[in-house]
Amino acid sequence: MESRTVTTPAGPTQVRIGGPDSRHTVLLLPDAGETADVFDTVCERLHNSDLRTVVPETIDGLDGSGVFALLDELKLPWVHLAGSGAGAELAWSVAAGRFGRFVSLVVADRGHPAVAGPDGRIRDASAPAAEVPTTIVIGNPDRRAEADASMRYVTGEFRVVELAGVGNVPAQAPAEFASAIALRTGSW
Template identity: 50%
Template sequence: MESRRVGSETGGRTVRIGGPVSSRHSAFLLPDRGEPPESYDAVCARLHNSGLRTVVLGSIDDLTPAAAAPLLDELSLPWVTLVGYRAGAELAWRTAAANSGRFVSLVAIDRPHPAALAAGHTDADRRTDPDCRPVEMPTTLIVGSGAGAAATRTGRYVYAEFRLVRLNGRTDLLRTASHELATEIVLRSSAW
């Protein structure tokens, strides 16, 4: 995969780009905090074999939902599948809610919608971001062990087709379920 520097409102960012150059389908991956972009190589290799181009952001530090669209513009990617893992998924939910016409679909891994109640809590003040708007695009939430009730409640914050995928018995999905993650991303990226 090729590394490039692209600009943004918070300064330059490193992205890793790979996959077929001629592909009309791309996935924009937002990593967990502190996760090196190389951690996504197994998932990206599977996505490349399926004909998808991938862009893995080097770090989500200081990235805002408003800054994602200019990054995609600079990379000449008009419409992408937005994919986030853990903290990157929290950012992906907010980015999708703020830029609904910019993304084909959303795949969130190990994080429910920020407005969904935290697992095991019933009071509204335990929401991670009660003001996060619902997303209006086809969405898949992939969760491992211990997902809790927030994962189930997430569907009410998706105003489009919603799919909840439970990978019971798995905790570190990036390392233990790369083929399942790639499959779900390909399914969401296709215009069936």
């Protein structure tokens, strides 16, 4: 994979770009404290599905304006968006209420910010709906109610995929996570 530095409002951000030249690009956002390595197997599978991938080395310091700056600098007007943990929260925040920049959203173990998590906390009660087809992949059954409740905050087609006993979806279930992303890139 090619390594490239892009400029964001928070400063330079290192990204990995890989896969075939394709009309479909997937932006993958890792959890806080994780590096892009968590998506290595996921990216390999996506590349085999004729998808291009962009992965920041870390999301530390990256916010919504940084995601848009990254996409602008890479000249990516439309992307499929995927994230895990804090990367999923960032994905929700940039996809919510912004029709037209993202083709689909796939998140691991995080529901919409306006829905209470397993601890009963709501991250952002005023978060708008995501206007894209969305899949939530959950490895922890405690997140099922959060995932199901997120449906009312998605205006596109909505799916929940439950994987029992998976602590880190991209690392421990890369085939399933990549499949959920690849299915969202198809027109079926």
